[in-house]
Amino acid sequence: MKRRVLTGLLPVLLLGASATLAAEIAPGVDLLPGRFVSGTQPDGNTVVFRAPAGLIVVDTGRHAEHTQAILDLAAKAGVPVVAVINTHWHLDHIGGNPRVRHAYPGVRVWASGALTQAMTGFLATYRAQLQEAAGKTQDPSERRGFQDELAIIDAGSALAPDEVVTVTGPRTIGGRALQLGLERNAVTAGDVWVFDPATGVLASGDLVTLPAPLFDTACPRGWQAALARLAxxxxxxxxxxxxxxxxRVDFERYRAGFDRLLACAASKRTDEACGDGWMRDIGPLMPESDRGLARRLLQYYLPNNLRAAPEKTARLCGDERPGSTATPGATPRHR
Ligand SMILES: [Zn+2]
Known part of the structure; x- marks a missing residue:
């Protein structure tokens, strides 16, 4: 009987393991790919830079398996994680912060200050939704998933930065010279990108995301301007x-597709036609297996975000009138 239970667990464990195999993309720079599968909450990609003092980790994932792969990488290298840089506050990018802090209490976390506002806005709303869903579901594994999400949000200060990035510019972190960029009101109220001049690697966070941009908390025109600066x-x-x-050629294709998607959303063309345009523009960058997910994402974001009520967009773009109250809009799907 015991054996049957274990066999049942195996595919899940293997999936977790296969999703986070590190690949060296430049000398001293590793990528731990995040999983993004339709119907499940994603993990963001993690980029690890080797610095004289230890490892610099850009984004820590959401699920325990992903974060464990980061800790395994550090253990294998025999060096500590000295810094985490979070590109933005979405849980698939900061969810592993508490685990990394627990393993390396001396770690310094760098991020924009946008989490503070998200905790009383989007994440407070999401927390209430999770609590309700966890109370309703009859499926134990689904309940565990909701509880894991609640535990991340409730980690509170363990998610938050020690070093708040307030301006674009050079920083020396763990002895390695990096360029940190700050973009306001793009994917979130504060997005950070990381450029390593020594290798030419740029970790863009969700400013660039396949198979489609994720607009839940975004200011589309602010994002468009940020892509122009990234170029x-x-x-x-x-x-x-x-x-x-x-x-760079791939990025320019992405940016042109993004510009055309926004232009289409501002036109009288149908949601479907705009989605088709994205698929044509970005097609060569997208594995065949991601095409269904891309279509589903766009058919959600076009009516709910790109063509949202002007008040909602104005709020996310930070240009609401003083005194107006910030309340979350339609149920976000990715954060
Ligand atoms: Zn993400």
């Missing part, structure tokens, strides 16, 4: 928040 960073390899590493 002027002299990178040779760009690691997106989700999806495979890109060349």
């Amino acid at each position: 002027s960073v002299p990178f040779t390899v760009l690691v997106p928040g989700h999806g495979r590493p890109m060349s």
Whole structure:
């Protein structure tokens, strides 16, 4: 009987393990790919830079398996994680912070200050939804999933930065010279990107995301402006928040597709036609297996975000009138 139970667990464990095999993408730079499968909550990509003092980890994933792969990488290298840089506050990018802090109490976490506002806005709403869903479900594994999400949010200060990034510029972290960029009101109220001049690697966070941009908490025109600034960073390899590493040519294809998607959303063309345009523009960057997910994401984001009520967009773009109250909009699907 025992054996049957264990066999039942095996595929899940294998999936977790196969999703987070590290690959060296440049000398001293590793990528731990995040899983993004339709119907499950994703993990963002993790980029690890080797610095003189230890490892610098860009984003820590959401699920325990993903974060464990980061800790395994550090253990194998025999060096501590000295810094975490969070590209933004979505849980698939900061969810592993408490585990990394627990393993390496001396770690310094760098991020924008946007989490503070999210904790009383989107994440407070999401927390209430999770509690209700956990109370209703009859499925124990589904309940565990909701409880894991609640535990991340309730980690509170263990998620938050020690070093708040308030301006774009050079930083020396763990003895390695990096360029940190801050973009306001793009994917979130504060997005950070990381450029390593020594290798030409740029970790963009969700400013670049395949198979489609994730607009839940985004200001579309702020995001468009941020992509234009990213284009002027002299990178040779760009690691997106989700999806495979890109060349500069790939990024320019992504950016042109993004511009056309926004132009289409502002036109009288149908949601379907705009989604088709994205599939045509980005097609060569997208594995065949991701096409269904891309379509589903766009058919949600076009009516709910790209064509949302002007008040909602204004709030996410930070240009609401003083005194107006910030309340979360439609149920976000990715955060
Ligand atoms: Zn993400």
